[in-house]
Amino acid sequence: MSDYDDVCVLLPTMDEVETVARVVGAFRDVGIEEVLVIDGGSTDGTRAAATEAGARVVEQSGRGKGQAVREAVREHVDAQYVVMADADATYDAADVDAMLDPLFAGEADHVIGNRFADMRPGAMTRLNRIGNRIINLAFRGIHREGYRDILSGYRAFTRESFLRLHLTADGFGVETEMAVECVKNQVPVAVVPVTYRERPGGSATNLHPIRDGGVIFLELYRKAKTNNPLFYFGSVGAVSTAAGAVMTAYVLYEWLVFRVTHEVITIGAVGAAILGIQLLIFGVLADMILSLHREQVARLERALGERDSDEPRETDESRGRDEVERSIEGDD
Template sequence: MPCLNEAETLAVCIDKANGYLERSGVIGEVVIADNGSTDGSQDIARAHGARVVDISAKGYGNALMGGIEASVGRFVIMGDADDSYDFSKLDPFVERLRAGDQLVMGNRFRGGIAEGAMPPLHKYLGNPVLSWIGRLLFRSPIKDFHCGLRGFDRQSILDLHLQTTGMEFASEVVVKATLGGLRVSEVPTTLDKDGRSRAPHLRSWRDGWRHLRFLLIFSPRWLFLIPGLSAFFVGLLGSLILSIGPVVVGSIGFDQSSQIFLSALAIVGYQAVIFAVLTKIYAQHEGFRIPKSRNFEWLERRFSLESAALAGLLLFLVGLAVAIVQFVLWVQTGFGSLDGATILRLSVPAALLMSLGAQTIMAGLFLGVLNVGLRRR
């Protein structure tokens, strides 16, 4: 149990957990991961038979990881120390863990939420929306991403190398367990109104944004790759079409200014695609358990410093060739005035190709940096 000034409810939580261990015959202990309590929570925990582990690094994620690392059992069941979860009813979690599941999540929407136990903002918007996004981005079977009561195989979770320090730790566990191929399941659990007189540590908008930010950043395909590809192809095709001449769709006309903005869209989209690819390669390089697709494996085999430099150089040279032709035409006029519309139609795609080529070369150089062999501690 992570703990930060939980003197009002800590004793009853520990007693329920010890009562479950005694009744069920499960050999275990209660570990309190204390995150700097100043209300005597540590003494209360020891008086009720729990082992206290002092975690100096602040944050929900830090407290939980410290407690998990200090635990000695094969299985760990974690839950908040505010008496909102009933530690005397852990049989469903233990049964699924003994059956081979490596992460067992509680589902409060299936088990029941007591009146006043969850703010309406969390119940009808925050939790359902964030859980839906998690299922969509990572194909997770979990429908309650943020339930504070969950059990897991300790070593399996340690092998995920969890990194977040705050409330987004709850999402990281589910996401990395899913991506890592762990056996994941849900069991119904209840949520009661907590027994504290003070306000909870959770901050709705701040912590909700941290969860959403983690989900998006950890899924570069949806945040960068797909939007980037869409923007790149729309911008590139639109710019090339307008290099031939103006286009009228219904009562709307597109000409040079549209071509300039479409070229900018193509550049931004291409940068997003490169970022998505390099992010995934970096994640693989650092040992994150992110499953590869066939398309990505094909791309990874062919995307190297040399191949990127060659492709980028070709793009740059094509754009440069168009620019040189335009310069020659300008010289032939004695550096006089040229037809602005015609010149602009060709200048924009030339600049676009040169920019894309330069970006590709720099992406290849960065990939070369990633692939430099280092001896790590």
């Protein structure tokens, strides 16, 4: 029996004929028999090349990498462990042991491969490297967790933990969304070093740095609404309050120095200040509600865990725990 009998490698593809067979073969060479290629409508022979290399090929029903990953894991994967990688031969199949070890050991339910640990020359342009660093810093600041490389396409996770994530992104924002959802749902995450290579000659990237970078930043901010509401509402509130303060200072200066009034600007300054203060207050209240919600969920999980561990005996003690659980559910 192989250590990889319950592992599936997932490769989302779109016009990857130059590299897909090499990637499929590399993962099969390290001992993983189940390689699933989910294709987004390639027209260059990607599906035929993957099939010939020994992969199971499925054509996705929608468009975009995010939709492909969701559809594949939910409908086409039965294995307990999933390794997700790109089909462009930039990742090393030999790193799969490092990716799976934290899952097998029970140390994590989601593993991210850190490309910056061993990034080969030419693997990433200077613009992309700077953009990645900025996005990772923004993620750390907004979501209060440092995963070092949230845009990495080399992931390993348990299927059960993936199904706990609420994923909606259809394109390249899926990696960012997965990282945010792991924080939000308190999924144990491990970060391991992996090798990242330059794309082989002849293969073209489907990534558009400016467009996809904007999508990723928007995803970071949008997800802050439910994971860090103080930042989500507070940032807009701070900008609005600052704008009101600047307009107020200008109106006062004009009136004190030149005796000129600006009624319209004054109204705008007051409105901006009021809106900003309201958003700041709302952010604080939302953050308090989120903290209380997380505490209640933790209490309920502990109570259910205690009940499951001592379930068979119907004693005064177990009846007392049932009363506590009913009380907790009543509070919720």
